[in-house]
Amino acid sequence: MRIETSVTRLLGVALPIVQAGMSWASSDAALPLAVSRAGGLGVIAAGPMRLHDLERTIDEVRAGTDKPFAVNLPLYRKGADEVMDLLAAKRVPILIASQGGPRRYLDRFHDVGTTCLHVVAGTEHAAKAVDAGVDGLVVVGGEAGGHPPASLVSTLIITRAVVRAVRGTPVIASGGFADGAGLAAALALGAGATQFGTRFLASHEAAVHSSYKEAVLRAGIADSRTVGRDLGMIRALANPFTDRMTELENTGADLEQRRVEFSKATLRAAALDGDTADGKLEAGQSAGLIDSVLPVCEIVRNLIEEYRTARRALPEIRD
Known part of the structure; x- marks a missing residue:
């Protein structure tokens, strides 16, 4: 199965499905490895991880698949510079950085061939990140779990605003997505992929209680x-x-x-x-749209079937 978009072309993945980097839930290999194997982008959450645990997890994901994966790094975390040293040395395929400015890391990661995505929550920060040279953006709306934007502007609005502000830059929409209809909606807004957090939190592979x-x-x-x-x-x-x-x-x-x-x-x-x-x-x-804990492979399969159903249900224009 393939759905080709600006984001899948940028990241080298088959499907425009990105698993959010969720502290503890994806701070080991199981969840990101399963998502990458299923054709999406699995993301290791480096936020709470010690360096040796992060290095081991990167090695485990690499050993388990030849498909792309990412590491999410909140730039405010203690020891962020040491984490960046490790990620650059490991030449991780994709970095998703948040909570800081992209100029801090772009040159060193581009030099080792890492694709750099930056998390933003508004048009001003999106434009600055693009001007700095990021390869793509993750746009977070008010529905999101974890750290939504202080403005709480909805994903519907913020995604469309950012897409219009940074035309041509691949955008991943995040916040409030739980099914394939949401994926279809994000692509209709001009995003090239959807990031799913809570949906993957309710998976067998998520490392939470x-x-x-x-x-x-x-x-x-x-x-x-x-x-x-x-x-x-x-x-x-x-x-x-x-x-x-x-x-x-x-x-x-x-x-x-x-x-x-x-x-x-x-x-x-x-x-x-x-x-x-x-x-x-x-x-x-989106927790209110989730009623089952499933294996990642089944979640991804359901997302694609729901996406197909949503597309078929859209009415045609008749002259």
């Missing part, structure tokens, strides 16, 4: 919350932690009081320990 996956299945489309403004805002499934944060924010608690509460909860506790009450259950609004 079963309680986390079950929380995704229980969630409706209105069951996520954005909390932590001025602290690195996240979108997470509603639970006692988000209730406490919402109360503090709504009652005007000072920044330090909110920081203490925000810092006590961690994504690690949810992902590895299954703490669904006090952990950060980061997930997008």
